[in-house]
Amino acid sequence: MDISLVAESPFRFRIERRAPMRVPGVVFATADLLPRAASGEALEQVANVATLPGVVRASYAMPDVHWGYGFPIGGVAATDVEDGGVVSPGGVGFDISCGVRLLAADIDRAGLEPRLRKLMDILGDTIPRGMGRGGLWKLSGRAEMEKLLVGGAGYAVEHGHGVPSDLTFCEDEGALEDADPSQVGARAVERGLQQVGSLGSGNHFLEVQAVDRVYDERTASAFGLRPGRICVMIHCGSRGLGHQVCTDHVRVMDRTLDRYGISLPDRQLACAPVESPEGRAYLGAMSAAANYGRANRQLLTQAVRRAFATAAGVGVDLVYDVSHNMAKIETHRVDGARRRLCVHRKGATLALPPGDPSLPEELAEAGQPVLVPGTMGTASYVLVGEKGNDAFHSACHGAGRVWSRHQALREVRGEALRDDLESKGIAVRPSSWRGLAEETPEAYKDVDAVAGATEGAGLARLVARLVPVGVVKG
DNA sequence: ATGTTC
Numbered sequence A: 001m002d003i004s005l006v007a008e009s010p011f012r013f014r015i016e017r018r019a020p021m022r023v024p025g026v027v028f029a030t031a032d033l034l035p036r037a038a039s040g041e042a043l044e045q046v047a048n049v050a051t052l053p054g055v056v057r058a059s060y061a062m063p064d065v066h067w068g069y070g071f072p073i074g075g076v077a078a079t080d081v082e083d084g085g086v087v088s089p090g091g092v093g094f095d096i097s098c099g100v101r102l103l104a105a106d107i108d109r110a111g112l113e114p115r116l117r118k119l120m121d122i123l124g125d126t127i128p129r130g131m132g133r134g135g136l137w138k139l140s141g142r143a144e145m146e147k148l149l150v151g152g153a154g155y156a157v158e159h160g161h162g163v164p165s166d167l168t169f170c171e172d173e174g175a176l177e178d179a180d181p182s183q184v185g186a187r188a189v190e191r192g193l194q195q196v197g198s199l200g201s202g203n204h205f206l207e208v209q210a211v212d213r214v215y216d217e218r219t220a221s222a223f224g225l226r227p228g229r230i231c232v233m234i235h236c237g238s239r240g241l242g243h244q245v246c247t248d249h250v251r252v253m254d255r256t257l258d259r260y261g262i263s264l265p266d267r268q269l270a271c272a273p274v275e276s277p278e279g280r281a282y283l284g285a286m287s288a289a290a291n292y293g294r295a296n297r298q299l300l301t302q303a304v305r306r307a308f309a310t311a312a313g314v315g316v317d318l319v320y321d322v323s324h325n326m327a328k329i330e331t332h333r334v335d336g337a338r339r340r341l342c343v344h345r346k347g348a349t350l351a352l353p354p355g356d357p358s359l360p361e362e363l364a365e366a367g368q369p370v371l372v373p374g375t376m377g378t379a380s381y382v383l384v385g386e387k388g389n390d391a392f393h394s395a396c397h398g399a400g401r402v403w404s405r406h407q408a409l410r411e412v413r414g415e416a417l418r419d420d421l422e423s424k425g426i427a428v429r430p431s432s433w434r435g436l437a438e439e440t441p442e443a444y445k446d447v448d449a450v451a452g453a454t455e456g457a458g459l460a461r462l463v464a465r466l467v468p469v470g471v472v473k474g
Numbered sequence B: 001a002t003g004t005t006c
Helices: A034-049 A109-128 A142-151 A153-158 A187-190 A217-222 A240-257 A275-312 A405-411 A412-422 A434-440 A445-458
Strands: A006-011 A014-015 A026-027 A055-066 A073-079 A099-108 A203-214 A229-236 A316-323 A325-334 A336-344 A369-372 A378-386 A425-431 A459-474
Touching: A006 A275, A006 A369, A006 A412, A014 A034, A014 A412, A026 A034, A034 A055, A034 A109, A034 A217, A034 A405, A055 A187, A055 A445, A073 A275, A099 A109, A099 A275, A099 A412, A099 A434, A109 A203, A109 A229, A109 A425, A142 A153, A142 A187, A187 A275, A203 A217, A229 A275, A229 A459, A275 A325, A316 A325, A316 A369, A369 A445, A378 A445, A405 A434, A412 A425, A412 A434
Parallel strands: A026 A055, A425 A459
Antiparallel strands: A006 A014, A014 A026, A055 A073, A073 A336, A099 A229, A099 A316, A203 A229, A203 A459, A325 A336, A369 A378, A378 A459
16 A cells, blocks of 8 residues: 655644545654654554444554554554444554553652662562563462453452552553453463563563653642652563463454455454454453453562562552553544444553543543653653543553664664663663663654654643663563 | 464
């Protein structure tokens, strides 16, 4: 497909609808970020998504968009459930409910300084990470797993891994209600039993950060953020369990495309109507895997609390937990009518504005926190949802890759990167030199530019900038 | 992302 972009504003570009697209594409970016988005066929994927049955309004790309499996990462697309709308596992991604949790410690940067090394040593020794390698909480078997898949972060809290108030500051209060553990296969359960409370690898990390700058004092204060405060950002997902759920259901849907008369420009877009046995089965399994991801981040939170208590004698509060790989059934106004939509956000977060009725009262006035992890050498951001977001209240989820992992390995050595970061005062606890090198800050877009474009496009508003102090790398 | 190629 030949992709041509039309500038609608300095922050918004349109891909004109042409057969077989059912809706246009919309790319949120700046002229500087656009060439990055256009690389690796990500924009062709935006156009491909616009062909899905039941898709409404537009196929969207966030400023951090890059190439992914079927759908681009940084892509958002909604389908009309009552109009044959489909759900596609590729629109969620292999790491179901991959997401970010931000914690805030009762200590500032200066106060932590003399204890930072000890803190990092404890975190480095106690946070399970890397491929395989076990987790903090070993489940006894399928029966216990099913309870976790239904209860999510709440199940972890019930078992002493956290406090009930944590759940207030989790999206969906830590669990999606429509989880169906019976749709999670034996292999997925087997892979997940040993991995609850583990970081994983790739771009997953746990960072000790300091609030570097506040843009909106009132909202930052509502989130518990003030200049100099020490925070912890946890980025991880649903490990082997989510991966296996995606694999299993993609296979099923790939085989049922003909039965539903669905033709696709790319088989990786495999999908089924939301209101079909295959669609419902996937959504039930996806929600269960999402709840696993939330429980996983809850367990890691407790390990962080233990580390801060031992190293610095201080407590740690939960600021918020968001998933950025999800499909959710939501109601939105489309062409003047309220419609039930299946909103796919793959590498994109929900970003509800102040006053949205689905926010808990503690966040109603401020709006929903948007957590944007950057890179271990630059910065991360907290934004907040705002009114007028026509991308179904969605925002970016990170900096977005520009180098392949292969290219990063050609350019950078892990040991040299560690020395570079340490010389900047960033303590590093890698799990492998190769994994560290693959995640070199140069492999990513400029997160300041991505966050700025997200605000410029009216998707969310800047609240605070966080800089890394210590990195525990998956 | 991923028992890094069922």
